[in-house]
Amino acid sequence: MDFTTFLLEYTPFIASGLLTTLEISLLSFSIGLVLGAFMLSLSLSPLRPVARAYVEPIRGTPLLVQLFVLYFGLPSIGVKLDAFTASVLALGLNSGAYQAEIFRSAVKGIPDSQILAAESLGFSGSQVFRYVILPQALRISIPSLVNEFVTVVKESSLAAVIGIVELTRRGQYVAAYTYRAFEAYIIVAVLYFAVCYAFSHASRILEKKLRIPGYT
Numbered sequence: 001m002d003f004t005t006f007l008l009e010y011t012p013f014i015a016s017g018l019l020t021t022l023e024i025s026l027l028s029f030s031i032g033l034v035l036g037a038f039m040l041s042l043s044l045s046p047l048r049p050v051a052r053a054y055v056e057p058i059r060g061t062p063l064l065v066q067l068f069v070l071y072f073g074l075p076s077i078g079v080k081l082d083a084f085t086a087s088v089l090a091l092g093l094n095s096g097a098y099q100a101e102i103f104r105s106a107v108k109g110i111p112d113s114q115i116l117a118a119e120s121l122g123f124s125g126s127q128v129f130r131y132v133i134l135p136q137a138l139r140i141s142i143p144s145l146v147n148e149f150v151t152v153v154k155e156s157s158l159a160a161v162i163g164i165v166e167l168t169r170r171g172q173y174v175a176a177y178t179y180r181a182f183e184a185y186i187i188v189a190v191l192y193f194a195v196c197y198a199f200s201h202a203s204r205i206l207e208k209k210l211r212i213p214g215y216t
């Protein structure tokens with residue numbers, strides 16, 4: 001079978017894995033968004049050590065190991081998660097730590113002078129946060145959040161390791177069935193690239209559009 005015939009024959013089967021890939025990615029990213037925002041609020045409060053205790057271990061250990069802890073480790077202490085839940089949770093918890101850092105550095109990037117100015121106009125602490133810090137921090141975070149989503153899409157391929165039939169796993173099936181691993185994984189790679197490139201490109205455009213004058 002030549003490459004074109006192979007493409008026509010197997011691309012639809014592999015490509016339908018994109019649905020599962022995107023489903024896992026969207027769910028995990030959303031969990032990460034909520035966690036990240038929550039960790040930001042902790043890290044701006046006296047409970048900051050709690051936020052650090054979450055963010056540092058997550059960022060300092062491989063995602064694959066975190067996935068194994070949830071999927072293979074938890075059952076031995078009586079918590080059994082199915083593969084899909086374990087994947088979404090592992091990715092979501094992981095992304096939450098990175099998103100917390102995205103938000104934290106966005107908030108840190110707002111100059112003190114603005115906060116002082118707002119306070120001198122009589123804004124209370126929570127008003128400063130709501131009207132001065134938050135709107136700008138969100139805007140600064142958006143391109144990094146899009147990049148984080150791209151990372152989550154790529155990292156979701158780890159779910160294949162515990163048997164989730166997403167894009168990568170479908171590639172594995174085709175490779176095993178046809179013995180044409182090169183072609184199969186090239187198709188998988190091209191599909192990831194198409195999605196990730198589209199998002200990275202959008203993120204670059206957003207970055208230009210959302211740039212706040214006077215910030216780096």
Ligand code: ARG
Nearest residue numbers: 061062063064094095098151
């Ligand atoms: N490959 C990295 C690891 O094994 C995962 C990084 C996840 N990064 C992220 N921005 N969510 O630790």
